[in-house]
Amino acid sequence: MPTVTKVRKEWSDDRSRRHIKGVCTAGDFYHSRKEVVDGIDSGQRWVTAAGGSEAVIRKMPYCPVGVCLATPYITTRADSSRDDNLENLPEC
Numbered sequence: 827m828p829t830v831t832k833v834r835k836e837w838s839d840d841r842s843r844r845h846i847k848g849v850c851t852a853g854d855f856y857h858s859r860k861e862v863v864d865g866i867d868s869g870q871r872w873v874t875a876a877g878g879s880e881a882v883i884r885k886m887p888y889c890p891v892g893v894c895l896a897t898p899y900i901t902t903r904a905d906s907s908r909d910d911n912l913e914n915l916p917e918c
């Protein structure tokens with residue numbers, strides 16, 4: 827079960843904001859969004875861990891912001907606590 831502790835961000839295509847480029851697991855091992863989605867598709871359970879809680883990472887077809895067409899994209903559930911929300915993790 828890969829546990830994500832940090833995220834790496836990049837500017838969206840329209841430069842409106844920074845979105846998730848990939849994630850880092852313990853030891854700052856980097857994994858692209860595609861690698862995470864491929865893992866989920868092959869049955870792996872990817873989670874975030876922060877502040878003593880965890881959230882399951884799920885895939886989305888596209889980045890949810892504006893006209894950004896980054897694909898595939900990843901997110902945690904909307905009811906996640908603030909700390910373990912994927913977008914709020916520290917950067918790696």
Ligand SMILES: [Zn+2]
Binds near residue numbers: 838891896
């Ligand atoms: Zn985006």
